Amino acid sequence: MFHDRARYQSTQGYQLAPVRFSRLDAARYVVTNDAGEYVVLSRQELVDFIGHSLPPDRPTYQALKSRHFLFDAHSRVALELLALKYRTRAEQLANFTGLHIFVVTLRCDHSCAYCQVSRQAEGRLEFDMSQEHADRALDFMFRSPSPALKIEFQGGEPLLHFERIRYIIERAKAMNAVHGRALQFVIASNLSRLTDEVLDFCRVHGVLLSTSLDGPEDLHNAQRPVRGGDSHRRTLDAIQRARQALGPDGVSALMTTTHASMERVEDIIDEYVRQGFRSIFLRNLSPYGFAVRQRASRQYGVEAWVEFYKRGLAHILRINAQGYPLQEEFAAILLQKIFSPRGSTYVDLQSPAGIGIGALVYNYDGAVYASDEGRMLAEMGDFSFRLGHLSRDSYESIMTSETLLAHLSDTMPEGAPMCSDCAFLPYCGADPVFHQATKKDAVGHKAFSAFCKKQMGVLRHLIGLLEDDAQARDILMGWR
């Protein structure tokens, strides 16, 4: 027997669940809860909802109830469900530090104006990582509880010190016979030294390559100067050889947005399509290393970058609509945070921050940093995120150091002014290194924060697309 719908309607009002809300645009609000679910309401709906005057027969009431924004007499298990979802999102905290970055050398054969790591000349071998430090770093890595460990080789140009890479991978695999973790290896390289020997090693050991492709030939070569002026040709040749040796997904590429890129986002994306890539990460320039020494005319503001990003995303959605699947990685990370019960493991958008517990960096000189950006900041003379040294400190002393713990607790968005009541909090994170670099304060006043403006700008745009553009929504939902 079926009862009339009225029988299930609340007659005793409802209880608000903890929610946060922010303006989506002039007429609408995004409302979220701690489990990361969201609804979009008009101002009147929001006022009615908070004022307990939303009629139970409204679709909005049902939407809010089904996503645990309100409890009524019929939602008996809602609190338990909300707690379960919240716990699921936080679960990955227990498996901390999945990413371990080994800076095997600071030497590089390129002289990119936007270099964020303050590279050194090719002949300066004193900027190479020693075997002793590599051994110690591997010991640290296997102390991390994470069941999956990714080793990423960074530089400089890491292939200039390939022997150390070979040693670390072989030793990690030998050690893992005891530890039994899921190991993954990535070399972040400009690929200029990609020999057949390197490729063969990568194929045998399942090593992935990540390179830089800044766009079409003229733009890439202007931004990434190398002797001969042919970085673009060399990169494409190397990508081709890497694909032949490692398979089509064996090599990925990243771009960096400079002032010269700002008017050319479509050209950059088209170049990725031309070269057969299925994904692109539209990244802004970070305020570290040589990047901050550029003349003011070559910098750009965050508002300009957000416009660049919106144009780029529109072009990518058009390309998808025409039948070529191309994913924008920043949007994919945010969509994962919006729709996946577990959120995303992307280190730069975590709460608490991903420093130390998301990634550890072992520098060429044995210093241990809480993030890649932390070591970049140190190259500029600010050692705020230096946790210790491989030769002098234990794993315990580094992971419980006041430097790390204070930064983690001080910068948690849940307790930060403006962040604590922001609807986008479940999809955002803390970036203490960025705020330290730009404001000399790891928390940062968010009203002045380019990080906050970027996150809000992109999230508003994404949610707007999900709400208003059915075709875009279909494509974006495939990226989660």
Added chain:
Amino acid sequence: MVRSDQVTKTDTETQSPFIFRDGVIQTLLDLRVYRLAAIQKSAYRFAEQFTAVFDSPKEERLPIRCIFAPTVTEQDALETLRLFFQELLDQELREQVGDETRALRALIVAQAFSRTDLIRQD
């Protein structure tokens, strides 16, 4: 809330009830209408647009001076203040939600972690 007898028309032809003079707009906020926390949070959020200077409340009214950068025009300042008052309404709603759900949020977090162990014991 700004009462009509608390402000005067501007010197200019605009319809705004606020006076913009020497880069400053002064007004009074009724603490019976807006909680102090809501006012402070709104001012914090608008810190890039203007610096808010509060004086001691008088008869439940909080004097506030909004100090703009020298380059800000009267038109832009008045538009910013309009948005500030919208933000005040939002912050007031947030305070309402916070008051009503603070205990529940603590309960949900406690429930979420009551049967878990964030630190592995092995």
